[in-house]
Amino acid sequence: MADKIENNGYVDPRPPVIGPGYTFETLTSKIADVVLMRRFQKGWIFGFGIAFLLALVLFNTIAYLVLKGVGIWGNSVPVGWAFDIINFVWWIGIGHAGTLISAILLLLRQSWRNSINRFAEAMTLFAVACAGLFPALHTGRPWVDYWLFPYPNTMGMWPNFRSPLMWDVFAVSTYATVSAIFWFIGLIPDFGTMRDTAKQPWQRAIFGILSMGWRGDAKHWHRYESAYLLLAGLSTPLVLSVHSIVSFDFSVGIIPGWHATIFPPYFVAGAVYAGFAMVLTIGIPVRKFYNLEDFITIRHIRNMCKVMLATGLIVGYGYLMELFFAWYSGNTYEQFMMKNRMFGPYGYMYWLLILCNILVPQLLWVKKYRDNLLVVFVVSMFINVGMWLERFVIIVMSLHRDFLPSSWRMYSPSLFDFSMFFGTIGLFLTLMFLFLRFVPIIPMFEMKVMLPQAKVEEGDEAAQKEKGTLGGAVPQFGD
Numbered sequence: 001m002a003d004k005i006e007n008n009g010y011v012d013p014r015p016p017v018i019g020p021g022y023t024f025e026t027l028t029s030k031i032a033d034v035v036l037m038r039r040f041q042k043g044w045i046f047g048f049g050i051a052f053l054l055a056l057v058l059f060n061t062i063a064y065l066v067l068k069g070v071g072i073w074g075n076s077v078p079v080g081w082a083f084d085i086i087n088f089v090w091w092i093g094i095g096h097a098g099t100l101i102s103a104i105l106l107l108l109r110q111s112w113r114n115s116i117n118r119f120a121e122a123m124t125l126f127a128v129a130c131a132g133l134f135p136a137l138h139t140g141r142p143w144v145d146y147w148l149f150p151y152p153n154t155m156g157m158w159p160n161f162r163s164p165l166m167w168d169v170f171a172v173s174t175y176a177t178v179s180a181i182f183w184f185i186g187l188i189p190d191f192g193t194m195r196d197t198a199k200q201p202w203q204r205a206i207f208g209i210l211s212m213g214w215r216g217d218a219k220h221w222h223r224y225e226s227a228y229l230l231l232a233g234l235s236t237p238l239v240l241s242v243h244s245i246v247s248f249d250f251s252v253g254i255i256p257g258w259h260a261t262i263f264p265p266y267f268v269a270g271a272v273y274a275g276f277a278m279v280l281t282i283g284i285p286v287r288k289f290y291n292l293e294d295f296i297t298i299r300h301i302r303n304m305c306k307v308m309l310a311t312g313l314i315v316g317y318g319y320l321m322e323l324f325f326a327w328y329s330g331n332t333y334e335q336f337m338m339k340n341r342m343f344g345p346y347g348y349m350y351w352l353l354i355l356c357n358i359l360v361p362q363l364l365w366v367k368k369y370r371d372n373l374l375v376v377f378v379v380s381m382f383i384n385v386g387m388w389l390e391r392f393v394i395i396v397m398s399l400h401r402d403f404l405p406s407s408w409r410m411y412s413p414s415l416f417d418f419s420m421f422f423g424t425i426g427l428f429l430t431l432m433f434l435f436l437r438f439v440p441i442i443p444m445f446e447m448k449v450m451l452p453q454a455k456v457e458e459g460d461e462a463a464q465k466e467k468g469t470l471g472g473a474v475p476q477f478g479d
Contacts, residue, residue: 015302017112018450019294027451031444032197034290035437043289048433054426061419062137070140074414078407079399083417084134085249086391087424090274091131092172092246093267093387096239097275098124099179102186103235106228112303114446115295119286119435120279121183126431127278128176130424135168164249171245175238182231188214188224189445243271250394256337257398262321269314270387273357276308277383284377286436295442298371305370308383312361315390319358333403345410346397349389356386 022030065072075082098120105113136142148159148169159166192214195207214220247267250258260266280301287296326334341350360382369375401408435441 015297015299017115017297017299018447019297022294022451024448024451027447028193028197028444031295031440031442031447032194035194035440036198036200036203040437044433044437048430051426051429051433054423055430056426057419058423058427061416061423062133065137065416065420066142070138072414072416073420074412074417076409076411078402078409079396079411081395081399082411083413083421084138086388086395087421088131088134088138088168089246089267089391089395090388091127091134091424091428092243093271093274094278095124095127095131095175095179095275096243096268096271097279098122098127099175099182099235099239100272100275101279102182103232104239106232107236111450112300114450115292115297115300115442116279116283116304117446118183118186118439118443119282119432119441120275121179121186122432122435122439123275123278123282124179125176125183126428126435128172128179129431130428132172132176133424134420135165139165164252167245167248171242175242178231178234178238182228182235185224185227185231186443187439188212189216190440190443192216193444194440239272240268243267255398255402256331256333257322257341257394260322260325262318262325266315266318266321269311269318270390273308273311273315273383274387276304276311277380277387280304280308280376280380281384282432284373284380286441290436290441292442295447301373301376302370305364305376308361308380309364312357312383316358319354336401337398340401341393341397344397344401346393346400349397350393353386353389353393356382356389360386 070084073082073084075084098117101113101120102117105117136145139145147157148166150159159169161167188211191207191211195204195211195214198204198207244264244267247263251260251263253259283296284301287293323338326338329335341347361379363369363375363379369379396411400411
């Protein structure tokens with residue numbers, strides 16, 4: 001792949017965002033064939049089988065939990081929040097990259113988002129689905145979780161809006177709803193293309209229903225672009241608000257290690273950090289398995305590594321500020337909290353966190369490591385683990401030794417804590433495998449915009465307009 005692209009006399013030193021030699025037809029065929037192929041590939045069947053087995057572990061654990069109660073978890077006094085809230089915050093953080101890539105980079109007109117926004121948005125929805133299980137089950141009576149919503153009832157019961165649980169319900173449900181609509185709206189033009197490309201009658205019928213009558217005319221494109229831009233504008237503040245509200249669960253408390261004003265930006269940066277790490281964790285194998293090196297190029301990998309470096313520095317600054325606040329405040333409890341984190345019985349978790357989130361990602365400063373996919377994948381896995389450890393440090397290590405030494409107690413997760421956690425990973429991967437097989441994983445119409453053929457047609461249209469010879473709207477190439 002060429003490292004320099006010449007464009008109207010200007011030599012761009014960056015790698016391209018799409019490989020050379022593609023036309024509208026070959027690009028459509030490359031992406032659509034993944035969905036329209038008749039046979040399931042052996043690698044897909046093997047991966048899906050493992051993921052579905054883990055998902056079955058989750059379903060069995062949930063059934064047993066509903067039957068026996070939350071006592072099967074390792075939660076205790078004073079560690080009333082444990083794996084359930086750790087995993088909730090971790091999954092919500094993973095879902096942030098999809099909205100950031102789709103909405104904010106769209107508003108900033110960053111063309112490199114086009115190859116990765118589709119599966120990043122899907123990753124957001126699947127991560128939020130996994131996250132929502134934990135607070136719903138943590139209430140102890142999930143069959144009455146509808147009480148959390150303000151609905152008219154004869155008993156006059158209304159939710160307690162001073163409860164952080166209520167803030168999470170409305171923040172996460174809003175985030176999930178807007179993200180799902182945004183994701184589906186972006187799929188409509190591609191569903192129309194799949195409907196016209198499919199050869200099997202049942203495929204044409206399914207994609208015809210999903211395309212909602214899409215014809216690709218000027219009126220449809222105008223409405224699509226207006227709706228897509230509006231939803232991008234709505235999604236942008238959600239990137240900041242959702243994890244800020246999740247951080248309020250902790251910062252409104254008086255527990256040392258929680259009561260900090262730095263939490264909202266610190267949590268948002270950590271969420272983007274974890275989200276991009278998960279995008280790379282999924283994107284690198286998908287890129288190899290489906291031969292998408294021409295669409296997810298080394299430029300995408302480099303850009304995501306740079307975003308991780310930037311957000312990782314913010315996260316590292318947050319760790320440093322926690323140390324500074326504990327020292328500068330002169331608060332005995334805050335100082336003990338930091339000493340307990342670093343040298344207490346769970347001290348090894350804190351130093352593993354520093355290793356995974358701060359030290360290992362510094363490899364990405366070196367260009368040859370950013371271009372080495374194995375190194376980037378390993379670093380991304382370290383960040384995924386490190387961000388989970390961060391939530392463990394914040395929640396468990398702040399709770400297990402609070403103000404009263406008489407209430408101190410060590411926390412030990414049970415077998416069902418681990419089965420819930422790994423089961424949600426299985427559910428996430430199961431949904432991701434189904435998405436990769438049955439939905440176009442790369443937006444065809446957005447990729448076509450970047451082809452030289454599109455630029456030529458745009459130039460021809462502009463020339464005809466100047467001459468006054470263009471009688472009507474030029475058909476769009478997304479139909």
